[in-house]
Amino acid sequence: MKKMVPRGKMSRKTRRALDEMKRVTWGFTPVTRKVESTKRYRRADKAARNEWAARGSDVT
Numbered sequence: 001m002k003k004m005v006p007r008g009k010m011s012r013k014t015r016r017a018l019d020e021m022k023r024v025t026w027g028f029t030p031v032t033r034k035v036e037s038t039k040r041y042r043r044a045d046k047a048a049r050n051e052w053a054a055r056g057s058d059v060t
Contacts, residue, residue: 007015 007018010018
């Protein structure tokens, strides 16, 4: 059986290993997601459409 060693007396490497074992990784991003508004003006989208039209995309 392992002896109980106070955390302050453990080496940095041992403390990091302990922390790593306790740390839990998430299977997803916990950030709240929201749906983009369709009414919003997006300058980048307009520029992309104009560029696409300028290339001669009249081929259907």
